Amino acid sequence: MFSTHPNNANLRSIGLITDFGLTDPYVGQLKGVIAKKAPACQVVDISHDVEPFNVAQAGFFLAASYEHFPDDAVILAVVDPGVGTDRRIVCVQIDDRLLVAPDNGLLSLAMTHTWTDVRAFDLSRAKAAPKKVSHTFHGRDIFAPLVAWLALGGSPGDLGQEIDPASLLSRAWSHPTLSPGQAQGHVLHIDRFGNCVLNLEAGCLGSPQTVHMISPAGGELAYVTTYADMPEGAPGLLEGSQGFLEIAVNQRSAAKRFGLSMGDAIDLTWED
Structure with missing residues (x-):
């Protein structure tokens, strides 16, 4: 053949x-x-x-x-x-x-x-x-x-x-849940810098000022454009280079900061 x-x-x-x-x-x-x-x-x-x-x-x-x-x-x-x-x-x-x-x-x-x-x-x-x-x-x-x-x-x-x-077989991590002011997704990848890439497409939350992660670990995330928009050691949520949202900490590991692992379910809330 x-x-x-x-x-x-x-x-x-x-x-x-x-x-x-x-x-x-x-x-x-x-x-x-x-x-x-x-x-x-x-x-x-x-x-x-x-x-x-x-x-x-x-x-x-x-x-x-x-x-x-x-x-x-x-x-x-x-x-x-x-x-x-x-x-x-x-x-x-x-x-x-x-x-x-x-x-x-x-x-x-x-x-x-x-x-x-x-x-x-x-x-x-x-x-x-x-x-x-x-x-x-x-x-x-x-x-x-x-x-x-x-x-x-x-x-x-x-x-x-x-x-x-x-x-074709589908998986839950391919289909995040989005509703006004709320999103449920998964951590798809943690890169070598400790940034946590989510299965949420860039831009899907609109443009909130801050986002609250309520699980698996709580914390306020500034919604930023670049890593440098966060003070060193501060956490945020931004649209990464791969086309998906990622949780990051400027010059630190977000995975270590929040105890996140690949596959973790993430719940986010924000005010529109």
Whole structure:
């Protein structure tokens, strides 16, 4: 199925997101397969340091990153606690970009935060293509040759059936709850500075002066534009560079200040 090049006249860039880390040989093997199948395609590492099994964090990396790639890029995101089971292998097409992942909710945030039409395809047939498949490493044996084939011009519709995007597995962290003066969301990611990225899209609260976090830890957050708008050591809420709101403390760790961890539910209130 992947033995021939569909059309290498229009090569696509490939982006990679995994929780494989760089200590083990897994990333190198995955990229080696891509290099063997599609040697002329540019491969960009978005991140291989997703927290192990953290589908929400990978979903955030994907949603925040895919628009920065060329219009026809193929983005592979493999955080796959269900590897080897009957979970589907799926592809979402947003404009001309193709996002490939296991159907475990990883794609749901990207679909929620797009304003364009989304098409989805079940590409589980790809499991039958390789001659030898490890039940524990579909990233190397199935996903890598699949994305190489797509990057060489393969069409997802030629491999799998188009499906309703609403049939893909969704997660609570993809759908924050918003009402006048109140929001309930989740911490998707904590960056190396201790900033806590929420699943609340930038601008969704309007322009309050202050926001009160009532759980899991209480505190007043100034609604600011830049980190420097807060006095050193003071907390705030701002629209981060990734398109989502983040809780920050100027030159300190917000995660340590408020005892926050990835996955925590957040309740915010403010006056309109």
